Amino acid sequence: MPVTPNEFRSGMRGLAASVNVITTAVEGERGGLTATAVMSLTVEPPQLGITVNKANGSIKLIERAEIFAVNVLAHDQLDIGHMFAGAIGARGEARFKVGTWTTMVTGAPVLEQARVNFDCRVIARFELSTHILFVGMIEAVHVNSMADPLLYFDGCYGEFARHQHREFEMHRHALRVQELSSVAFSDGPW
Secondary structure, rough: OOOOOHHHHHHHOOOOOEEEEEEEEOOEEEEEEOOEEEEEEEEOOOOEEEEEEOOOHHHHHHHHOOEEEEEEOOOOHHHHHHHHHHHOOOOOOHHOOOOOOEEEOOEEEOOOOOOEEEEEEEEEHHHOOOOEEEEEEEEEEEEEOOOOEEEEEEEEEEEOOOHHHOOHHHHHHHHHHHHHHHHHHHHHOO
């Protein structure tokens, strides 16, 4: 018997992922959504996949435009992620009031200062129950190597700490001290 939807969601909360804003445009109309369901598919040719819930308002725009951009958010762009997730109530063009937007090859909106921008043309579409998987041929890529990504894990947003960085070592040290403190107190009289 397959797992329940709650079991599936619980398991997926343990999968850390980058926070992405998927954008598209056609005939002067722009739209977008926040998503973590972005995956690398092939290197040669360069392709990636995105899955979008059929209930999302931007799906029809992606289908009409046959283009999309994946904007991997930088750690300081949570406000943009919230805007495109609908948390602020903005829809359509109103979502583009935060951030600075431009285009690359396809005409899909790309976010300046994002960690990475993938500019894609839709080459295939697959219906998957409640979602549609769009396969995109990557037409252009821009990488901002100075920015770290915004991550989503277990219902929370966070930043990436590089293992070799001093901050990571300080964090590991603090966790060790906390663990030692809890062990020392666990044998106490209380």
